Amino acid sequence: xSELIEMQNISLKAxxxxxxxxxxxxxxxxxxxxxxxxxxxxxxxxxxxxxxxEVPEAGSFKTAYIGRQPVILSRDRKMNxxxxxxxxxxxxxxxxxxxxxKTKAFTCPYHGWGYxxxxxxxxxxxxEEYDGVFDKNELPLESLRVETxxxxxFATFRDDIEPxxxxxxxxxxxxxxxxxxxxxxxxxxxxxxxxxxxxxWKIQLENTTDAYHFPIVHKSFVTSLDEATADIFDFLDxxxxxxxxxxxxxxxxxxxxxxxxxxxxxQPIPARFEQxxxxxxxxxxxxxxxxxxxxxxxxxxxxxxxxxxVSCSMAFFRVLRPVSVGETEIQHVALxxxxxxxxxxxxxxxxxxxxxxxxxFGTPDDGEAWERVQKGSxxxxxxxILVNRGMNNLHQSKDGNVAGAVCxxxxxxxxxxxxxxxxxxxEEK
Amino acid sequence: MKSNTQLLAQVIEFIGYEADLLDHKGYQEWLxxxxxxxxxxxxxxxxxxxxxxxxxxxxxxxDMRRMRVARLENGESVSAISVGETVRMMSRVRVLEAxxxxxxxxxxxxxxxxxxxxxxxxPANVEYSLKPTADGFKLEQKVVxxxxxxxxLRTVSFIF
Numbered sequence: 290x291s292e293l294i295e296m297q298n299i300s301l302k303a304x305x306x307x308x309x310x311x312x313x314x315x316x317x318x319x320x321x322x323x324x325x326x327x328x329x330x331x332x333x334x335x336x337x338x339x340x341x342x343e344v345p346e347a348g349s350f351k352t353a354y355i356g357r358q359p360v361i362l363s364r365d366r367k368m369n370x371x372x373x374x375x376x377x378x379x380x381x382x383x384x385x386x387x388x389x390x391k392t393k394a395f396t397c398p399y400h401g402w403g404y405x406x407x408x409x410x411x412x413x414x415x416x417e418e419y420d421g422v423f424d425k426n427e428l429p430l431e432s433l434r435v436e437t438x439x440x441x442x443f444a445t446f447r448d449d450i451e452p453x454x455x456x457x458x459x460x461x462x463x464x465x466x467x468x469x470x471x472x473x474x475x476x477x478x479x480x481x482x483x484x485x486x487x488x489x490w491k492i493q494l495e496n497t498t499d500a501y502h503f504p505i506v507h508k509s510f511v512t513s514l515d516e517a518t519a520d521i522f523d524f525l526d527x528x529x530x531x532x533x534x535x536x537x538x539x540x541x542x543x544x545x546x547x548x549x550x551x552x553x554x555x556q557p558i559p560a561r562f563e564q565x566x567x568x569x570x571x572x573x574x575x576x577x578x579x580x581x582x583x584x585x586x587x588x589x590x591x592x593x594x595x596x597x598x599v600s601c602s603m604a605f606f607r608v609l610r611p612v613s614v615g616e617t618e619i620q621h622v623a624l625x626x627x628x629x630x631x632x633x634x635x636x637x638x639x640x641x642x643x644x645x646x647x648x649x650f651g652t653p654d655d656g657e658a659w660e661r662v663q664k665g666s667x668x669x670x671x672x673x674i675l676v677n678r679g680m681n682n683l684h685q686s687k688d689g690n691v692a693g694a695v696c697x698x699x700x701x702x703x704x705x706x707x708x709x710x711x712x713x714x715x716e717e718k
Numbered sequence: 719m720k721s722n723t724q725l726l727a728q729v730i731e732f733i734g735y736e737a738d739l740l741d742h743k744g745y746q747e748w749l750x751x752x753x754x755x756x757x758x759x760x761x762x763x764x765x766x767x768x769x770x771x772x773x774x775x776x777x778x779x780x781d782m783r784r785m786r787v788a789r790l791e792n793g794e795s796v797s798a799i800s801v802g803e804t805v806r807m808m809s810r811v812r813v814l815e816a817x818x819x820x821x822x823x824x825x826x827x828x829x830x831x832x833x834x835x836x837x838x839x840x841p842a843n844v845e846y847s848l849k850p851t852a853d854g855f856k857l858e859q860k861v862v863x864x865x866x867x868x869x870x871l872r873t874v875s876f877i878f
Contacts, residue, residue, distance in 0.1 A: 388868065479773055480762060480763065480772065480773025481762075481773070482762060482773070482775065483762075483868075483869065483870045483871065484870055484871050484872065484873055485870040485871075485872065486872075486873070506796065508794040508795075509788075509789040509792065509794035509795035509798070510789070512788070512789070512792065512794055513785040513788065513789060618870045619870075623773045631771065634771070635770060635771060638771075638772070638773045638774075638777075639777065641773060642773065642774055642775070642776060642777055643782070646762070646775055647775060647871040647872065647873045647874050648760060648775045648776045648873075648874045650785070650786070650789055650795075652873055653795070653797035653798075653873035653874060653875045654795055654796050654797045654875075656797065656872075656873040657796045657797035657800055657873070657875075658796065660834070
């Protein structure tokens with residue numbers, strides 16, 4: 290009897306696999322736990338679906354996922370944002386397969402049911418067979434709750450959870466800082482890289498708050514930089530830190546001098562940005578604007594990890610999607626400034642290509658390490674993953690949060706604490 | 719355009735030579751095939767042709783090509799060390815423009831990579847802009863249009 294109860298309480302089992310400082314390796318590989326995660330984490334919290342600049346005009350849309358569920362982010366004629374389940378209310382086909390675009394309506398290819406940008410069912414062929422059966426108003430595309438912060442669009446299936454801004458809490462200050470990298474222009478999505486790796490989503494979640502790996506895994510990237518830039522990336526002995534921001538969010542400050550891109554604008558132009566500076570001068574920008582844009586072109590010196598699926602990572606958004614227990618899709622979304630000088634946005638794209646995406650100088654080495662973690666976690670019948678680095682050296686941040694050294698695993702512990710809370714929910718009784 | 723069997727033969731020879739260098743990791747010799755202004759481009763968005771103002775998977779000028787090769791050769795990259803062999807097949811070669819200063823050609827490529835014991839396949843259209851010189855062709859531009867550029871790719875630690 291007790292054995293039966295234990296088998297049904299899979300999620301409690303997962304919650305028990307998270308201890309302060311270590312997590313059980315089965316969290317990476319148990320398919321039953323993965324199913325529970327979709328239900329208890331991804332279907333139960335605010336999930337990032339895109340940036341407002343990706344749907345700039347009335348009629349703009351992009352497709353996205355919340356966990357395994359396909360959704361559409363759309364902007365209606367009144368410029369309101371909607372996140373709609375991508376499933377026709379008739380027989381269930383997706384009504385939109387394009388990655389992004391502009392449209393007046395979403396039409397199901399199967400029987401021609403047509404939906405507006407707000408999801409309302411507008412028309413369907415031969416409607417008389419439904420007279421007295423249902424009213425069109427009853428069958429819109431099902432919509433999710435949507436809220437935004439600084440152009441970042443989040444959606445949730447839950448109407449009863451806290452507002453987005455409360456959920457983001459201490460992370461909001463860091464999002465504000467992150468958005469300064471438009472160089473005085475609104476941050477705009479310039480494109481994205483997409484790749485996948487054969488491993489669990491939490492391996493990626495951990496990675497953007499893991500400075501410890503940087504000089505090891507990314508040695509070949511650092512070697513490819515000029516000396517001054519390579520020095521900037523030599524941050525493990527610096528003044529950086531990782532701060533637990535609550536609700537699973539954390540910030541890892543690697544390069545403290547690049548936290549606020551609107552400060553220290555009198556710094557000389559670094560050699561690797563001299564060409565950009567010259568191009569901006571030739572576009573007629575004043576020396577003050579040139580310095581502001583050059584500093585913004587660096588991106589910020591921190592990674593802000595937002596639980597569960599997005600990171601504002603130095604100069605780009607890293608968005609993860611759990612596909613299966615052993616497969617994860619990742620988008621590296623490049624950012625620039627809307628209306629910013631051409632030379633600025635070009636430089637931002639070239640910098641993104643240098644490190645990010647499946648052919649960057651950084652990502653393939655990360656991917657190799659993650660693949661090895663997934664593979665290695667299969668060794669042994671029982672084993673733990675350590676996330677206890679820096680537990681002996683914590684302090685309180687200016688904002689009153691727990692913080693550790695830049696290469697501590699403070700951010701991972703914060704994320705796993707939130708994970709444990711969500712996985713244990715409803716199982717306490 | 720008149721059929722020019724000799725030019726087509728020269729283009730096919732060059733494409734085969736370049737492909738052989740890349741499969742056999744003759745990267746330094748590969749670097750010497752380029753003009754100083756040459757661009758190696760792997761687009762992320764197949765609908766775009768303004769590559770400089772678009773995010774690409776790779777957009778390498780001479781400096782970036784040199785750094786990419788250094789990364790693959792210097793033993794510091796764990797993914798480059800782990801990459802197995804690649805075998806690429808180039809076919810369906812067609813000369814699109816036969817100028818005196820620039821020859822533009824297109825072909826089909828299927829690149830197979832052995833990665834941790836598994837085969838990964840990359841079908842692509844490849845476009846070459848070739849500059850005729852006294853030493854044969856130099857690469858002015860090479861654009862590798864992966865069939866699944868738009869999808870979720872595996873990471874790449876070799877040169878297409």
